[in-house]
Amino acid sequence: MTSRLNRLAVALLATALATLGVTVANPSPASAAMTICYNTSQAGNYAGTASQAASIWNNATVNLTLTANCGSNLRIYQITGGGSYAVRTSLGNGRVYIDTQQAAQYSPLRIMTHEIGHILGLPDNYNGNCSLLMSGGSAGTSCTNPYPSTAEANRVSNLFAGTFAATERSTDRAGADIFRDSWPSMLTSVS
Numbered sequence: 108m109t110s111r112l113n114r115l116a117v118a119l120l121a122t123a124l125a126t127l128g129v130t131v132a133n134p135s136p137a138s139a140a141m142t143i144c145y146n147t148s149q150a151g152n153y154a155g156t157a158s159q160a161a162s163i164w165n166n167a168t169v170n171l172t173l174t175a176n177c178g179s180n181l182r183i184y185q186i187t188g189g190g191s192y193a194v195r196t197s198l199g200n201g202r203v204y205i206d207t208q209q210a211a212q213y214s215p216l217r218i219m220t221h222e223i224g225h226i227l228g229l230p231d232n233y234n235g236n237c238s239l240l241m242s243g244g245s246a247g248t249s250c251t252n253p254y255p256s257t258a259e260a261n262r263v264s265n266l267f268a269g270t271f272a273a274t275e276r277s278t279d280r281a282g283a284d285i286f287r288d289s290w291p292s293m294l295t296s297v298s
């Protein structure tokens with residue numbers, strides 16, 4: 108809000124000075140990218156996977172930048188058992204848990220980018236379509252696609268641009284959104 112007012116003030120000043128024959132350089136761009144600092148100190152074997160996932164999201168979107176270990180908007184944890192899941196406390200903030208047992212069956216990178224997708228505002232879409240990231244485990248273990256679709260990436264960009272309703276940004280709601288994911292076990296028992 109402050110920067111918006113500042114830009115408005117600069118714009119008004121520029122207009123005023125222009126009438127006096129003075130030119131002023133353009134103020135800073137309308138929306139600076141939000142930096143999401145992710146912390147891999149407890150990511151165990153998946154710290155590198157988190158970096159790959161961050162690059163994928165950074166390449167696919169605008170208005171946000173995931174940066175390693177500059178803070179802890181997003182903490183990545185390695186766990187064993189119980190399933191991978193994400194806890195979004197607000198848009199761009201939360202925790203991601205990667206279950207080593209699921210990551211032994213499904214692509215760890217796909218799990219990582221999917222769970223980070225929740226932190227970036229996306230819901231699950233379990234329709235079995237491997238071209239979607241948020242279809243998660245519904246696309247089966249053979250699906251290793253770690254990339255968001257254009258629609259998924261654009262939705263994230265739009266959320267961070269603030270073009271969606273405030274209620275959808277969930278920054279002012281009490282509590283956290285927990286995405287306890289279904290990456291179904293593909294272990295079969297022979298009876």
Ligand SMILES: [Zn+2]
Nearest residue numbers: 231243286288
């Ligand atoms: Zn999910």
